[in-house]
Amino acid sequence: MPGFVAVAMAMVALFAVPHRFFVAATFAAMAIMMVVAWSTGRVRVPRLTARYITIGFASALLLYLVFFAGNLAVRSVGFPGVSSSSESTIYSLIASPSNPLLLQIGVLAFDAAGYESFFRGTLQARLEPRLGVGSAPAVAFVDACLHVATLSPLWVATTFVADLVWGLTFYYGKNLSASLTSHFVWDLAIFVIHPIS
Numbered sequence: 001m002p003g004f005v006a007v008a009m010a011m012v013a014l015f016a017v018p019h020r021f022f023v024a025a026t027f028a029a030m031a032i033m034m035v036v037a038w039s040t041g042r043v044r045v046p047r048l049t050a051r052y053i054t055i056g057f058a059s060a061l062l063l064y065l066v067f068f069a070g071n072l073a074v075r076s077v078g079f080p081g082v083s084s085s086s087e088s089t090i091y092s093l094i095a096s097p098s099n100p101l102l103l104q105i106g107v108l109a110f111d112a113a114g115y116e117s118f119f120r121g122t123l124q125a126r127l128e129p130r131l132g133v134g135s136a137p138a139v140a141f142v143d144a145c146l147h148v149a150t151l152s153p154l155w156v157a158t159t160f161v162a163d164l165v166w167g168l169t170f171y172y173g174k175n176l177s178a179s180l181t182s183h184f185v186w187d188l189a190i191f192v193i194h195p196i197s
């Protein structure tokens with residue numbers, strides 16, 4: 001429980017800092033996630049095999065397509081209080097022209113490692129014996145609730161969707177490598193290679 005409180009506080013602080021400190025705060029928050037996750041003894045160095053990498057790439061592609069379709073829906077239907085412009089603000093925090101490409105990739109790699117080691121490798125792994133596949137939406141809900149601190153309904157909703165896909169990838173892939181690969185590849189695609197706007 002103290003570990004979860006530390007992670008929650010780090011995430012709220014991450015969302016509260018001025019935008020110019022977002023990258024540094026991301027490194028700090030992800031470091032806290034990794035320390036908490038690894039201190040439990042449950043998280044091991046992931047085995048990167050062709051199978052897990054393939055599962056991760058397939059999961060990332062599926063998630064990218066879900067976000068692409070969701071963006072089209074937001075733009076065409078016009079949900080009250082939600083616009084794709086708030087999405088571009090999220091992207092600009094990392095994929096800013098003032099951030100060199102290698103820094104952007106480093107932040108995204110750290111982001112994937114932090115989130116996956118804590119939310120999947122620790123929380124979901126603890127809930128799986130009791131909830132089975134239900135552990136994926138349960139953890140997605142917890143992370144989405146923490147993202148309420150962003151004050152962005154779109155960010156909360158997209159966090160739930162992304163976490164659900166990564167949770168299912170972790171559950172069915174039976175290895176942290178699959179969800180870690182999916183998270184990192186999706187981050188690269190959505191933030192650097194071809195942002196959806």
